[in-house]
Amino acid sequence: MEDIKAYIESGILELYVLGDITHDEKLQVEAMAAKHPAIKSELDEIERSMEQYAEHNAVEPNEQLRGRILNSLLTNLGDDSTFNKAEDFRDNVATLPVAQPTNFYKYAFAACLALLIASGVALMNLYNKLQQSNTQLAVLQADKQHFANRVNFVENELGVLRDTTFRFLILKATPKAPAGASITIAWSKERHKVMVDMANVKMPVNDKEHQYQLWALVGGKPVDLGVFDANPDSTDMKEMKTIAAVKTDAFAVTLEPRGGSINPTMDQMMVLGKF
Structure with missing residues (x-):
């Protein structure tokens, strides 16, 4: 059954109907049609389709052109003087060579199809390699960004560590925060600077509607030092708002x-610490 299906799909039946096959191939098609009803049915269907296509696309000649051709034929046939005797043309007849059947178009189509398939496979392989390259490039870029962030964090941290005016303070969890929550800050009263060590922020990740806010308690009054997000990917030292007070009682985050x-x-105070 698979051989018959492959034979039908080979295109030999269409070439038979068009007359574009060799004598041996024609005999083979006729033998296969006589042996296999499925092939005979397919052959009949192809012939019907060809006839319907020819009838559908037939072009009627112009009536005036038809009349002119018929009148010309009648005029020439009625005037014997326009024709020479048959023996006068006998020596002028040239024998044309018998056209040899050719399979050029069939083989050319097969070659084009094979080339198309090979091109499709090559393009698919190229696309897969391009996708792999893009993935590797994205990974390298992410690693590069992570490395740059880490270098920036180390440089900032070294700058703070080398500056003896900075003092480090760990703000520890209040009852409102999960156990183990903490934030490390660096404060320089001489430079009026406060830095939050984002790499050591141990706080629940805040949602899009909220942020953590750092406060300094100066003389019992809160002073806003800015907001930040608890991002687990943060690795830098975040500089907050400057604080002019020389003496600070405590620092807190809400x-x-x-x-x-x-x-x-106050009921959302998460961590608190004082020197």
Whole structure:
């Protein structure tokens, strides 16, 4: 059954109907059609399709052109003087060579099909290699960015460590925060700077509607030092707002609406620490 199907799909039946096959191939088709009803049925269907196509695309000649041709034939046939005797043309007849059947188009089509398939396979392989290259490039870029962030963090941290005016303080969890929550800050009262060590922020990740806000308690009054997000990928030292006070009682972090609040929400105080 597979051989018959492959024979039908080979295109030999269409070439038979068009007359574009050799004598031996013609005999083979006729023998296969006589032996296999499926091939005979397919051959009949191809012939019907060809006839329907010819009828559908037939072009009727112009009536005026038809009349002119018929009149010309009648005029020439009625005038014997326009024709020479048959023996006068006998020596002028040239024998044309018998056209040899050729399979050029069939083989050319097969070659084009093979080339198309090979090109498709090559393009697919090229596409897969390109996708792999893009993936590797994305990984390298991510590694490069991570390395750059790490270098930046180390440089900032070294700068803070070398600056003897900075003092480090760990703000520890209040009852509102999960156990183990903490934030490390560096404060230089001489430079009026406060830095948050983002790599050591051990706090729950805040949602899009909230941010953590750092406060300094100066003389019992809270001073806003800015907001930040608890991003687990952060590795830098984040510089907060400057603080002019020389003496600071404590530092605290509250969870506030995104952008921060004017006054701290006391029941959302997460960590607290003092020198």
